[in-house]
Amino acid sequence: MKAIISKHNSQYSGILLNDEKLYYTSYGIESKEKIIDHFKQIVNEPIEIEEKNHPIIDAINGIANGTNFEVPNIDYDFSGYTEKEIKVLKTLLKEVPAGKTISYGDLAEKSGFPRAAQFVGNVMMKNRFGPLIPCHRVIKSNGTLGKFAGMANNPRKKQLLVQEMKGKGMDRFFKF
Numbered sequence: 001m002k003a004i005i006s007k008h009n010s011q012y013s014g015i016l017l018n019d020e021k022l023y024y025t026s027y028g029i030e031s032k033e034k035i036i037d038h039f040k041q042i043v044n045e046p047i048e049i050e051e052k053n054h055p056i057i058d059a060i061n062g063i064a065n066g067t068n069f070e071v072p073n074i075d076y077d078f079s080g081y082t083e084k085e086i087k088v089l090k091t092l093l094k095e096v097p098a099g100k101t102i103s104y105g106d107l108a109e110k111s112g113f114p115r116a117a118q119f120v121g122n123v124m125m126k127n128r129f130g131p132l133i134p135c136h137r138v139i140k141s142n143g144t145l146g147k148f149a150g151m152a153n154n155p156r157k158k159q160l161l162v163q164e165m166k167g168k169g170m171d172r173f174f175k176f
Contacts, residue, residue, distance in 0.1 A: 002048045003039045008061045021077035024128045027060050063131040066163025069098035087111050088123045096137045098164040103141040136160040
């Protein structure tokens with residue numbers, strides 16, 4: 001496993017690669033030591049660490065700070081996910097562009113699993129590719145935010161959505 005980290009403004013972002021496939025993302029970490037410790041806890045094995053720029057990290061930072069929502073072509077390592085979970089993640093990635101949202105139930109239906117909103121919520125909790133696979137764009141059917149990073153009404157989820165909607169000129173459609 002290899003970790004690539006880089007500093008953006010005053011914070012660190014990074015990725016874990018498994019045989020050059022994206023395994024995990026992290027961003028907004030306040031120190032190099034904390035992001036390295038975090039990665040070591042995720043994989044629980046020795047990791048090679050490089051500090052450099054990387055196009056995937058640039059995409060993460062662009063989404064996180066609202067300056068660029070383009071995601072490069074990425075080869076994801078979906079090990080540990082079931083086929084159904086992978087289908088939900090891929091559907092989200094394909095069907096919900098920046099500035100748009102989808103309900104848990106609608107994503108379940110689009111993924112081929114009608115009436116499985118709770119399952120989709122659980123998949124979003126397991127998403128280790130945020131914000132590239134944009135679980136922050138999945139909201140409750142009543143237009144409220146739902147959970148993000150295990151916390152109801154997480155202000156970071158709202159921040160990401162507001163940035164995307166402003167960036168796409170859609171801020172007049174805010175519901176939250």
